[in-house]
Amino acid sequence: MDSNKKIVAEKAVDEIKDGMTVGLGSGSTVYWMLQALGERVKDGLEIVGIPTSQKTEKLAKELGIPLADFSSVDGIDLAIDGADEVDPHLNLLKGGGGSLVREKIVDILAKRLIIIVDETKVVDYLGTFSLPVEVVPFGWETTSKRIAEYGCLPRRREQNGEAFISDNGNYILDCDFESIEKPAELHENLKKLVGVVETGLFINMADVVMVGHAGMVDVLTKA
Numbered sequence: 001m002d003s004n005k006k007i008v009a010e011k012a013v014d015e016i017k018d019g020m021t022v023g024l025g026s027g028s029t030v031y032w033m034l035q036a037l038g039e040r041v042k043d044g045l046e047i048v049g050i051p052t053s054q055k056t057e058k059l060a061k062e063l064g065i066p067l068a069d070f071s072s073v074d075g076i077d078l079a080i081d082g083a084d085e086v087d088p089h090l091n092l093l094k095g096g097g098g099s100l101v102r103e104k105i106v107d108i109l110a111k112r113l114i115i116i117v118d119e120t121k122v123v124d125y126l127g128t129f130s131l132p133v134e135v136v137p138f139g140w141e142t143t144s145k146r147i148a149e150y151g152c153l154p155r156r157r158e159q160n161g162e163a164f165i166s167d168n169g170n171y172i173l174d175c176d177f178e179s180i181e182k183p184a185e186l187h188e189n190l191k192k193l194v195g196v197v198e199t200g201l202f203i204n205m206a207d208v209v210m211v212g213h214a215g216m217v218d219v220l221t222k223a
């Protein structure tokens with residue numbers, strides 16, 4: 001399984017060229033992307049990366065990848081990120097690792113967004129994977145009830161017996177919808193709720209999805 005993640009990650013790194021500002025996604029597939037990018041940087045590739053999570057920032061630093069933030073950069077040439085699910089319209093469900101807010105800020109700014117997944121992530125409808133929704137901790141119980149009115153059972157994410165805290169100091173509610181037939185509409189509705197910071201639905205954002213399977217890479221593009 002990891003070999004499919006590695007091969008698709010390496011293919012995506014071929015798209016990174018000298019002088020680019022690159023959004024660095026998060027997750028186990030992006031781990032392989034960072035490894036390959038670190039090698040390219042050692043060989044002389046000159047880029048600057050904008051990390052989408054503290055984990056990615058730490059690993060990128062260990063690998064010698066130069067980093068920047070929005071105080072010195074105001075555009076992103078290319079972002080490469082993972083996803084938990086991809087539908088036929090290239091809409092995404094993300095946030096399994098809890099990094100959805102920073103990912104969305106970076107990915108939406110990128111002139112081109114490449115998503116790297118293995119074949120297990122490609123689905124007909126989003127929603128088999130629980131939808132992560134980041135909420136502010138204050139009043140999260142009432143925010144959770146409002147979210148539930150849209151037809152799901154939200155669970156506050158826990159880690160080691162305590163509430164999981166995002167990089168932004170918030171909670172994540174994992175919401176079981178089973179099947180999300182209208183992802184854009186659901187995203188808009190959830191975003192209107194006070195207390196909701198962001199949802200893991202990334203609508204109409206991916207330009208390319210690279211899918212690793214059986215040692216090969218399929219490239220899906222927007223129709």
Ligand SMILES: O=C[C@H](O)[C@H](O)[C@H](O)COP(=O)(O)O
Pocket residue numbers: 025026027028029030081082083084094095096097098099100103
């Ligand atoms: O919060 C995590 C991110 O959205 C990841 O990009 C997503 O969960 C996919 O991660 P992985 O490549 O580990 O399946």
